Amino acid sequence: MLRVLTPLFALALGAMLVPAAGLAQGGPLRIEIDEGVIEPLPFAVPDFVAENAAAAEFARNIARVVAADLAGTGLFREIPAEAHLARVTNFASPVQYSDWKAINAQALITGAVSVDGNGRLNVKFRLFDIYSEAPLGDGLQFGGSAANWRRVAHKVADQVYSRITGEGGYFDSRVVFVAETGPKNARQKRLAIMDYDGANVQYLTDAASIVLAPRFSPTGDRVLYTSYESGFPRIYVLDLATGGRRGLDDQPGSMTFAPRFAPDGRRVVFSLAQGGNTDLYELDLSNGRRTRLTSAPSIETAPSYSPDGRQIVFESDRSGVPQIYVMAASGGEARRISFGQGRYGTPVWSPRGDYIAFTKQHQGRFHIGVMRTDGSEERLLTASFLDEGPSWAPNGRVIMFTRESAGAEGAPALFSVDITGRNLRRVPVQGSASDPSWSPLLP
């Protein structure tokens, strides 16, 4: 059974707290992500206060997930509980700022958890700017089923991240990917879905057919992917709530792959290979109408829409080697935007619209990189034997991708990296994994 995507409720703890108007903004507790953080901001997250016995375990675990989310960004550093001078035993008690200043904490997150008779979780939290001796923003409370406790923790961490960085959060999100087992020449592949941090893995298909490159819909309710279950690569759409799925294109004699949703969720752009030639097509999901977008003897593949849905960035070898091009979403003339040395592929438009992430292959190495949408300011973020397939975090600040090791024992794993090139880390997934696609922020 898939975990439900019901919205968690959130409301400000207006009456519970001293109003923080005026103090909530403009304080010194601020990280400018674009500048590239060298010294992570020290924070403390004591175990949340358990307001009844049933909440005890959640109170500790939620604080741990909040801490892991923040520290995992590389922008924050946790001051461990052993170093704390003060204990938070009552959510409503005033904070002794000096106790936290003494251990050099700049941010303090406190919280309280209760579980009602129906198994519903209620989580309150507050964020404090220790040096300003003031709350940063209002307290908030989140509710949800106890089974969704990790999501509640991610919601808290997203709030903290947003308030301190001024950017949207990305912790309450999921990743759909391909779980891989078996030897390199007989790899078995299954679609799988997990929380962004590798928790709660669930499988969406069995290993009977090769599946490739799943892609989330803009609202996170559906997944496009390519499967060989017919014996040929074809694109499918899977509804995550019902588990229902259907093939989107079954023209005999053709193969379809590399699908991606338009921002409106109603259209799909994909590659279709026929007679050895691969071009881009658009499919209208409401009426099944197929429109050809490119018509060239070269390979056109890996299309991705701009966030406004008006343009498509894609990969083509019309110049002789694969390069990145941008065209109108209706097709027509394309403009090449990659001009560096090497081969460029799998361009993906950032959800913020400011960058295009890509795979670059040069002198036997692979890189994940970003460039402006006109191709300027190219920046390579990674280098390895084989990095490919970038996917953007919902806030457009982090990229997840596939890194495959070399040799007969080579296997793929998921990695993430900041768009500054910092904080490269392996996403903790059991076993081999490839082709991540990041969901939007959950409701």
Added chain:
Amino acid sequence: MTPISKTLMVVAALAVAGCSNPDRFGSGSGAGMGAGGSGFGMDGVASDPRSVAYFNQTVGDRVLFAVDQSTLSDTARATLDGQARWLMDNPEYSATIEGHADEQGTREYNLALGARRANAAQEYLISRGVSPARLRTVSYGKERPIEICSNEACYSQNRRAVTVIAAGAGV
């Protein structure tokens, strides 16, 4: 039953129906079952020129390509000439041509490149007189390497188009 487990059952059922061909990635072993084969030995013995084993081992079931290329070398054309003759001498068979790429490339590009390679072999067979109705193509991109090291010795074997023979005159 939850909706997701229903899906898995459908997938599993399809898998059983379509899984009679475990050796279709061209390992070259004469012991492998042919497409649609019902058991061991279906390919026959390689000494019988009408056998699939003969096609795989003596005629040669595969042609290799240079990096990023889908043009046929002289060696490849000679192999395909032999394949065309065999197919015309054995009209009770059809063939699926699988295009493959090495791991040096993105997944998407390699799928397209594999399609090009399979098509190049198919077009050549048609030009030598094989009926298009007996041929079809599929690309596996870099999903099914035959050699698994990460250097040119393996890559050169993985950049291939493999003609997989199946019983049945038409596709």
